[in-house]
Every structure is written in C-alpha cells, then in structure tokens.
Amino acid sequence: MRDIDHQDRGGLLGPLKNLSFFARQPITEPLGPRPASANYRGFHLNDWDLCIGCSTCQKVCDNAAITMVKVPGLPEDPAKGIRNLRPAIDYGRCCWCALCVDLCPTGSIALSREYVHTCVDSELDSYFILPDARGIHGTPYPKGWAKSTDADLVALERQPMTEQAPADRIENFSEIVAGYDANQALIEASRCVQCGMCHDACPTHMHAPEYIRAIWKGDLEGAVREIYRTNPFAHTCGRVCTHRCETACSVGHRGAPIAIRWLKRYAMDAVDHERVKQIAAEGRADFISGKRVAIVGAGPAGLTAAFDLVRQGHDVTVLEAQAQAGGMVRYGIPDYRMPADRLDRDLDVITSLGVKIRYNTRVGVDLTMERLRAEYDAVVLGVGLWMGRSTRVPGSDQAGVKRAVDLLRAVAAGEAIEVPQSAVIIGGGNVAMDIARTLARLQQQRYGEVRITLTALEDLDHFLADADEIREAREEGVQILEARGPQEILMREGQVAGLRTWGVRSIFDQAGRFAPSYDPADEQIHAGDMVVEAIGQAADVALLGEALTEMLQWHRGRLQVDGQGRTNLEWLWAAGDMVRGPDVVSAVADGHRVADSIHAYLSVQEHAP
Amino acid sequence: MRPENYEAQRQPPSYDYELNIGPNHPGIEGNYAFKLRLNGDRVIAARADAGYLHRGFEKLMEGRLWIQNLAITPRICVPDPVPMEVSYCLAVEDLCGLVVPERAQWLRVLQLELSRIAAHLFIFGGHAATTGMYTPMFWGIADRDLILDLFEEMTGGRVYHIYNIPGGVRRDLPDGFGERVTNTLDYLESRLPDYDNLLFTNQVFVHRARGCGPISQQQALEWGVTGPNLRATGLKFDVRRDDPYLVYDQLEFEIPTEEPGDAWARALVRRREIKESIRIIRQVVARLPTLAGPIRCPIPNPLAWNVPAGSTYTRVESSKGELAWYVVSDGGERPYRTHVRGPSQMHAVQVLEQLAIGCRIEDVAQIMFSLDACPPEVDR
Numbered sequence: 001m002r003d004i005d006h007q008d009r010g011g012l013l014g015p016l017k018n019l020s021f022f023a024r025q026p027i028t029e030p031l032g033p034r035p036a037s038a039n040y041r042g043f044h045l046n047d048w049d050l051c052i053g054c055s056t057c058q059k060v061c062d063n064a065a066i067t068m069v070k071v072p073g074l075p076e077d078p079a080k081g082i083r084n085l086r087p088a089i090d091y092g093r094c095c096w097c098a099l100c101v102d103l104c105p106t107g108s109i110a111l112s113r114e115y116v117h118t119c120v121d122s123e124l125d126s127y128f129i130l131p132d133a134r135g136i137h138g139t140p141y142p143k144g145w146a147k148s149t150d151a152d153l154v155a156l157e158r159q160p161m162t163e164q165a166p167a168d169r170i171e172n173f174s175e176i177v178a179g180y181d182a183n184q185a186l187i188e189a190s191r192c193v194q195c196g197m198c199h200d201a202c203p204t205h206m207h208a209p210e211y212i213r214a215i216w217k218g219d220l221e222g223a224v225r226e227i228y229r230t231n232p233f234a235h236t237c238g239r240v241c242t243h244r245c246e247t248a249c250s251v252g253h254r255g256a257p258i259a260i261r262w263l264k265r266y267a268m269d270a271v272d273h274e275r276v277k278q279i280a281a282e283g284r285a286d287f288i289s290g291k292r293v294a295i296v297g298a299g300p301a302g303l304t305a306a307f308d309l310v311r312q313g314h315d316v317t318v319l320e321a322q323a324q325a326g327g328m329v330r331y332g333i334p335d336y337r338m339p340a341d342r343l344d345r346d347l348d349v350i351t352s353l354g355v356k357i358r359y360n361t362r363v364g365v366d367l368t369m370e371r372l373r374a375e376y377d378a379v380v381l382g383v384g385l386w387m388g389r390s391t392r393v394p395g396s397d398q399a400g401v402k403r404a405v406d407l408l409r410a411v412a413a414g415e416a417i418e419v420p421q422s423a424v425i426i427g428g429g430n431v432a433m434d435i436a437r438t439l440a441r442l443q444q445q446r447y448g449e450v451r452i453t454l455t456a457l458e459d460l461d462h463f464l465a466d467a468d469e470i471r472e473a474r475e476e477g478v479q480i481l482e483a484r485g486p487q488e489i490l491m492r493e494g495q496v497a498g499l500r501t502w503g504v505r506s507i508f509d510q511a512g513r514f515a516p517s518y519d520p521a522d523e524q525i526h527a528g529d530m531v532v533e534a535i536g537q538a539a540d541v542a543l544l545g546e547a548l549t550e551m552l553q554w555h556r557g558r559l560q561v562d563g564q565g566r567t568n569l570e571w572l573w574a575a576g577d578m579v580r581g582p583d584v585v586s587a588v589a590d591g592h593r594v595a596d597s598i599h600a601y602l603s604v605q606e607h608a609p
Numbered sequence: 610m611r612p613e614n615y616e617a618q619r620q621p622p623s624y625d626y627e628l629n630i631g632p633n634h635p636g637i638e639g640n641y642a643f644k645l646r647l648n649g650d651r652v653i654a655a656r657a658d659a660g661y662l663h664r665g666f667e668k669l670m671e672g673r674l675w676i677q678n679l680a681i682t683p684r685i686c687v688p689d690p691v692p693m694e695v696s697y698c699l700a701v702e703d704l705c706g707l708v709v710p711e712r713a714q715w716l717r718v719l720q721l722e723l724s725r726i727a728a729h730l731f732i733f734g735g736h737a738a739t740t741g742m743y744t745p746m747f748w749g750i751a752d753r754d755l756i757l758d759l760f761e762e763m764t765g766g767r768v769y770h771i772y773n774i775p776g777g778v779r780r781d782l783p784d785g786f787g788e789r790v791t792n793t794l795d796y797l798e799s800r801l802p803d804y805d806n807l808l809f810t811n812q813v814f815v816h817r818a819r820g821c822g823p824i825s826q827q828q829a830l831e832w833g834v835t836g837p838n839l840r841a842t843g844l845k846f847d848v849r850r851d852d853p854y855l856v857y858d859q860l861e862f863e864i865p866t867e868e869p870g871d872a873w874a875r876a877l878v879r880r881r882e883i884k885e886s887i888r889i890i891r892q893v894v895a896r897l898p899t900l901a902g903p904i905r906c907p908i909p910n911p912l913a914w915n916v917p918a919g920s921t922y923t924r925v926e927s928s929k930g931e932l933a934w935y936v937v938s939d940g941g942e943r944p945y946r947t948h949v950r951g952p953s954q955m956h957a958v959q960v961l962e963q964l965a966i967g968c969r970i971e972d973v974a975q976i977m978f979s980l981d982a983c984p985p986e987v988d989r
Contacts (some may be wrong), residue, residue, distance in 0.1 A: 003881075004805065006867050006874055014806040018744075039780055059697075059912060062677030097680035097771045102779070103911060145765045151779040153676070155910045190913040214912050365678040480703035 050108035057100035065093035081248030148201030156255025198245030236267030292537035299327020301576025302382030302593025364543030385537035395489025398498030404534035422531035427534030428456025450477035564597035636974030719913035730930035777905020834928025872979035957982030
C-alpha cells in the first residue's frame with residue numbers, strides 16, 4: 001500500500017480500476033444455517049438432572065430475565081439441597097452475557113450454538129421459555145458457552161481451619177479447632193451465593209444466608225440476632241452441629257460447601273457475651289401470662305422450649321437430675337469438641353431470660369409426675385437417651401464392660417474413672433468415637449501411650465460416625481476395625497481380657513431388618529482390659545411411673561408424639577433425643593415445636609370464656 | 610425534535626430558514642439530530658440535539674453489582690465496544706488492586722486492536738456514503754464482518770463481547786485462532802489497495818473532503834478533541850503511547866498524524882491507523898504462544914464483592930479518541946457513581962456545532978462522519 005499524502009489530488013483512474021470486479025466470481029453465501037462458533041452465546045440449555053433450583057442464575061442476571069419456575073414431578077429434597085425450581089428465560093430481556101453460566105454452582109446451565117428464533121405477533125410468548133437440555137426448539141444443538149474453569153466465578157475453595165496437630169491434641173482436652181479469624185470469616189462468608197438451601201435443610205431452619213451475609217458485612221451483632229431467631233444453643237451448634245446445612249449447600253456440589261458451622265462459631269465468639277444476652281432478650285414479652293410450665297431435663301430440647309416459652313411470658317421451671325444443665329452436650333460430648341465454658345455461655349443466655357433450673361432434682365425420685373401435673377399447666381419431657389444399650393454377648397454383664405454414655409458422663413462430671421491400659425470399643429457411631437478419643441487422651445496422660453481398638457459392624461463406607469471423627473480418631477492412634485461383629489467378652493482371672501469378634505457378612509436381612517450374619521472362620525481376638533459398648537442408647541422412662549406409662553402410647557419402646565411433640569395426654573409433651581434421635585439441632589427444632597404447641601394451648605385456654 | 614427545541618425562533622424578516630436533520634436521516638450516524646439555520650445552502654448556525662439514545666447507563670450502573678455492569682458497558686458505543694469493557698475493567702482492577710496476568714493483557718490488546726480496525730472500516734464506509742459513494746460502505750461493512758467472525762470465535766459474541774472481566778478475560782483463545790487472525794489480516798491488507806483505488810485516490814472524494822470542516826490544533830485542544838481527529842491537526846498524541854496501559858509499551862507501532870485538520874486529513878489518519886493496528890495484531894499473534902499462564906486472577910464471589918472505596922479514571926485510546934471511565938466506589942457492592950468520558954460527546958456536540966458554521970448543507974453529514982461521532986455514546 002503506497003502512502004497517500006494530504007496534497008495528493010487523486011484522480012479518476014483509481015475508481016475505474018475497480019471495474020475489474022466485473023470479471024471476478026461473485027461471492028455467494030449458502031442459505032443453510034450458519035454454524036456458530038464453539039463458544040457462542042446462544043439460547044440457554046439446562047441439564048435438569050444437574051440443576052438443583054438454587055436460583056443463583058436468577059440472582060446474578062443483570063436484566064432480571066430469569067424467573068424460577070416450579071416444575072412438579074421433579075425431585076425435591078431439602079436435605080440434599082434439591083428444589084424442583086428451574087430457570088425460565090425471558091428472551092425479551094436476556095442480553096446473553098452468560099453470567100448465569102459462569103456463576104452456576106452446579107454447572108447445569110449453558111448457552112447453545114443455536115441463535116435463530118422468530119415468531120409472529122400472536123406467538124410473542126414464545127420468547128419466554130423454560131430451557132432443558134434440548135434447548136429452545138427441542139432440536140439438538142451443541143453447547144456453546146459452557147462452564148469452564150477459566151470463567152468459573154463460584155469460589156470453590158474453603159478457608160482452612162486451624163487445628164491442633166494430633167500429637168499435641170492427644171495430650172489435652174482443649175478444643176481441637178482454633179476457629180476462624182476475622183479475615184478468614186469474611187472471606188469464607190463471601191463465598192455464599194445466598195441460595196437458602198441451608199435454611200431449608202436445617203432442622204430448625206436457621207437463617208444461615210442472613211447471618212452469613214451479616215458476617216460478610218461486618219455486622220456481627222446482626223449475625224447473632226439472626227442466629228437467635230431460631231437457635232438458643234448457638235455456641236453449641238457453632239461447634240458440634242451435624243451441619244446438614246453444609247450437606248445441602250449448593251456451592252458444595254462442585255466445591256467445598258460454605259463452612260456455615262464455623263461461621264456461626266465465629267460470630268458467637270466475636271460478640272461480647274453481655275451483648276449477646278441483650279440481643280437474645282429482644283422481642284421478649286413484656287407481660288406475664290400467669291401460666292406455668294415444667295420441663296423435665298435441661299438439655300437442648302428442654303431448654304429451647306424453655307427459652308421460647310419464657311420469651312412469650314410464661315413461667316418456666318426446668319428440673320434437672322444432674323448437677324449442671326446442658327444434658328448430653330455437657331455429659332456426652334467431650335471437651336475437645338465442645339468446651340464447657342461455651343456451653344455455659346449458651347446456658348447463661350437462657351437463664352438470663354428468666355428460665356429457672358432446679359438442679360439435682362430427679363423427677364420420679366425427688367418429686368413425681370403427678371405432682372408436676374397438679375402444679376403446672378403443661379409439662380415437657382426432654383430426658384434424652386441416657387441408658388446405654390448392651391450387645392448382650394456372653395460376658396457383657398461383667399463389671400469390666402462399660403457403657404460409653406456412663407463413662408462420658410463421669411468424665412464430664414469430673415468423677416475419677418478407672419483408665420484401662422488397653423480398651424476395646426464396640427460401635428461405629430459418633431459416641432463410639434467420643435469415648436475412644438476420650439479414653440485415648442486419658443491413657444496418654446496416665447500411661448504415655450494409646451491402646452484403643454474400635455470395632456464396628458459397618459464397613460468404613462457406611463460408618464455412622466462423621467468422616468472427620470474417624471480421621472481424627474485414627475490420627476490420635478485409635479485402631480479402627482471395620483465389619484467386626486462382637487461374639488464374646490473374654491475373661492481372665494475374673495478380669496476382662498478382651499473381645500472376640502467375627503467378620504461381618506451382612507448386617508441386614510432380605511427384608512431390610514437388622515439381622516447381622518457373621519463368618520465364624522474370620523475370628524479375631526482383641527485384647528483389652530476394658531470393653532466399652534457404644535452401640536446406641538435408650539431413654540430412661542422410669543420417672544413416669546407405672547400408671548402414666550400405661551396411659552401413654554409407645555412404639556418399640558419409644559414414646560409416641562404427634563407432629564407438634566404432644567403425647568396423647570393433653571398436658572404432656574415430649575421433645576428431643578427421646579422422641580427424635582440424637583442430634584443437638586434436631587432437639588432444638590423439637591424444642592421450638594413443642595413450645596409453639598404449648599403456647600397455642602395455653603393461649604387458647606386463656607381466651608376461653 | 611423534542612418540543613422544547615422545536616419552537617420557532619423569532620427572527621427579523623430575512624431569507625434565513627431552519628432545517629432539521631435527524632433523528633432519522635441517512636446523513637446522521639444513529640439517532641441524533643441537528644437544527645440548522647441556513648441562508649441559501651450555507652449554514653449560519655447549528656444546534657446539536659442529543660438524547661434520542663439516552664438509556665441512562667451511568668445511573669443504571671449505580672444500581673447493579675460490579676460484575677453485572679459488564680453487560681452494560683459495551684453497549685455504550687456500538688461500533689467500538691471493546692474499549693468500554695476494557696476501561697471499566699481497568700477501573701475496577703485499579704480500585705481493587707488486582708494484577709492482571711500478562712497473557713490476559715495481550716489478549717485484551719488483540720481484542721482492542723481488532724475492534725479498532727472494525728470501527729475504522731465501519732466509519733470510512735460511512736464517510737464515503739456521505740459523499741454519495743456507497744460501494745466503500747458495503748465493502749467496509751462486509752470486511753468488518755470478517756472481524757466479527759473472529760470476535761465470535763474468541764469471545765462468544767459478535768458485537769457485544771463481554772469478554773473482559775475484572776482481573777482478566779473470560780476465555781482463552783481457541784486452537785488455531787492465531788492462524789485465522791493472520792489469514793484475516795492478510796486478506797484485509799490485500800483489500801487496502803482496493804479501498805485506495807475506490808476512495809482515497811478518488812478525485813471526487815478528495816475534492817469533497819479536502820478543506821471540509823477544518824480544525825486548528827489550537828481549537829482542537831480548546832474543544833477537547835481527541836483521537837484521530839486531534840492527530841489530524843498535527844498533534845502526536847495517543848493514549849497508547851503517551852499514557853501506556855496494558856502492554857502497549859512493549860509494542861512497535863507508528864502514530865499517524867496529518868497537519869491540516871480537515872475531513873480529508875482525518876480520513877487519512879484512520880486509513881493509516883488500520884495499517885498500524887494490523888501491525889500491532891501481528892506482533893500480538895506472534896507473542897501469544899510464548900505466554901503461558903492464567904488468563905485472569907481470582908476475584909471474590911461476584912454476589913458478595915465490596916470494591917474498596919476510592920475513585921479512579923482509567924483512559925484508553927478508542928477508535929474515536931480518549932475514552933475513560935471515572936468510577937467512584939464507596940466501598941460497597943455497587944459503584945457509587947460511574948461516568949464515561951467518551952470522545953464523541955465533544956466531537957458531536959461542541960465541535961460539530963462550530964464546524965458546521967459557514968459550510969454548505971451537504972457537508973454537514975460529511976463533517977459528522979469525518980469526526981466519527983457516535984451518538985449512543987453521546988447519550989449513553
């Protein structure tokens with residue numbers, strides 16, 4: 001190309017040179033559909049099997065072009081974090097920026113290479129579609145702009161939690177996790193996409209999206225306020241909750257779920273305790289209803305009910321058999337997971353609202369249910385599961401065979417227990433891990449070495465204990481044996497000498513009933529001075545007395561209640577582990593449920609003519 | 610014309626008359642209007658009338674998350690959308706202290722220069738059309754489409770690429786892309802003599818353009834003229850060279866200038882800029898294979914992203930002149946205020962109102978196109 005100067009006058013010959021184009025072949029584009037490029041941003045595709053209905057696409061859509069539509073027939077499971085909502089796109093608004101693709105937690109949504117849609121006026125609704133994997137017209141077009149690691153905007157990595165190293169923590173009972181610092185909490189909270197799956201999955205429906213966002217905004221008091229809307233056991237659940245929220249977390253589908261439990265722990269620890277008490281007291285009734293409620297058992301269920309009822313103006317008395325409140329949280333969960341001083345803070349908040357707790361008062365011994373019925377308008381049973389079940393194998397009635405709950409209670413209460421040089425634990429749940437790790441610490445303190453063998457019926461993939469518990473127990477030197485069935489307690493000179501086990505063939509029979517079958521050829525002897533059974537617990541319902549027990553309805557030894565936690569007797573409710581199974585947050589949910597029911601009952605009575 | 614501008618002005622009896630051009634007129638770029646006061650076919654006063662394309666983008670952006678604004682920014686100037694994207698991302702990166710990986714910076718340059726060529730092809734065709742020559746316009750737009758094909762492959766979109774993201778870009782290049790870019794550049798280069806024959810050595814065009822709408826360097830500086838229009842007055846100023854951003858300081862290219870500042874000079878500057886952009890892209894294509902590594906740095910979850918408080922002004926050289934975002938953050942999830950400093954605002958309003966005085970009616974359209982004024986960016 002020669003340069004042209006401003007002074008060039010041009011000529012008429014130049015344009016005429018282009019007459020040569022008459023001699024060239026014309027360029028003709030074919031009429032068929034033009035294939036779009038591999039990353040083209042055309043109409044949406046959505047893999048309904050992958051999509052969980054979390055609505056993050058709707059949240060990031062800058063044109064409000066996405067509406068979440070309920071699709072009946074699709075699976076819906078709050079515990080797994082699946083909703084039957086699917087995004088519908090209004091192409092009158094969509095700008096094809098593909099932020100919905102880049103921020104989709106599961107990667108279900110993509111844009112296709114299809115880009116032609118026309119319609120007549122009467123079909124204008126055809127611009128509003130509910131895309132599935134077949135696209136706008138049901139014709140197969142390949143994916144265009146899809147999830148790629150380059151453009152993925154979901155923060156998949158979790159902030160690491162600082163923990164005591166195994167060699168350090170085995171020496172003491174201090175808490176293993178150190179908790180987040182302010183910066184870690186902020187970054188962790190910022191990962192949340194606010195889908196609310198956690199809220200749906202939580203038994204007590206904690207406002208997790210709200211408190212996570214409050215933490216992110218630096219409003220820690222606001223976070224505590226959100227937490228106390230649904231959970232007075234905030235410190236406790238911030239440490240030992242089974243965190244179903246994290247199982248359901250939409251970010252967890254491809255990455256690590258938000259550390260919701262640790263964020264709650266952070267918010268609770270960061271706010272001054274006196275301020276927490278003020279926040280918990282907000283919204284409390286400023287009148288006295290004149291109704292009296294007795295609650296048997298100062299565990300999470302009973303105290304949550306007490307918390308709610310006191311806030312509604314009722315007079316609540318809690319009767320506790322032990323010297324301190326907290327139930328299994330205090331007497332069942334070791335200090336390295338749940339420090340007692342944090343539980344004391346939860347309890348202090350509850351009692352500061354006016355809940356009266358009478359310690360060392362065992363109903364059925366110190367006073368009867370009949371008396372409670374006579375003196376109170378409503379009674380709640382929240383006695384938990386304190387009776388350890390036995391394997392009933394030969395020798396299990398020996399003095400050297402212990403129940404895990406009894407040992408854990410004794411350790412928590414500060415009683416001196418006999419520490420065996422070597423021990424065998426039967427059971428593969430969290431209680432088994434708790435006692436194994438507690439004994440391991442005691443052994444380390446007394447003998448300088450850990451000799452614990454844990455045997456469970458299940459194989460490792462089906463252990464009932466949390467994966468973290470299993471990992472940490474192993475790190476601390478606990479030997480875990482899977483698929484071993486206890487057969488006999490071995491004795492030597494009147495002392496427990498160990499456990500004989502057979503390999504497990506199967507645990508359940510054809511009908512799904514619990515009926516383990518063993519392989520006698522696969523026999524092992526596990527030496528131990530003590531055998532601890534941690535295979536489950538039952539409620540001690542002796543306090544009810546014979547007459548009351550007769551009047552109540554039971555199913556397989558468990559007290560039957562309705563959806564509100566009420567028994568078949570008008571004045572009696574039951575809540576917590578004894579009716580629902582062992583889990584703090586379920587007990588809290590149960591506490592709210594019975595409190596609502598009792599409040600409704602008492603209020604109706606009040607207004608009756 | 611909006612009613613407030615439509616009212617006839619009371620004038621003493623004369624042969625002067627008023628003429629409205631636009632907002633829908635083949636001699637006007639986009640929806641934009643002029644009210645001319647004429648004596649015979651001579652313009653004695655001109656009044657620009659903007660606002661037909663006002664979409665309130667700057668205000669809209671205050672209500673959207675930082676990341677959501679990515680979809681708005683390219684829409685401010687349709688023919689040359691990339692500088693908007695890049696400049697906005699540079700602003701957010703500046704406020705956040707994000708460090709853009711080197712590969713992403715080169716990819717941005719590639720995209721910016723492709724966009725510059727596309728915009729120049731678009732506008733010189735338009736300029737030719739205002740002098741009655743439609744063939745260059747058809748050719749320019751057809752050849753621009755080849756660049757849009759490249760954009761489609763590179764970014765997923767033909768016109769609104771939304772390819773940049775604070776911290777980098779959203780996609781790496783597809784396989785064999787460099788070769789296809791080279792092929793397109795080869796083709797475009799082979800087309801330049803055709804354009805010269807048809808337009809730049811065409812006596813009809815040269816005579817129409819020479820001396821039309823001249824700006825002196827003094828006026829240009831006073832009126833806020835930037836870009837090719839400024840360089841056509843003899844001032845060698847280019848943001849890419851004088852305030853380098855991305856990796857322009859590592860690239861070799863000339864900055865074409867012309868002295869006279871008229872429509873012909875402006876057309877010549879653009880013509881030579883196409884060549885320089887081709888030269889830059891060839892360097893980028895040669896360099897990219899040597900640059901491994903990420904194409905963006907990690908950013909927080911866009912739904913919970915506070916950009917640190919502060920303000921910044923990030924300018925880039927668009928095909929039309931200096932383009933910049935002034936962005937203010939109060940430390941929140943959304944911009945507190947955004948303002949786009951677009952070159953066309955000056956070119957289409959104050960400059961054009963001055964240049965039109967004294968020219969003949971048929972030259973008004975030519976002056977507007979020779980200034981490469983972009984009404985959607987004036988109105989934003």
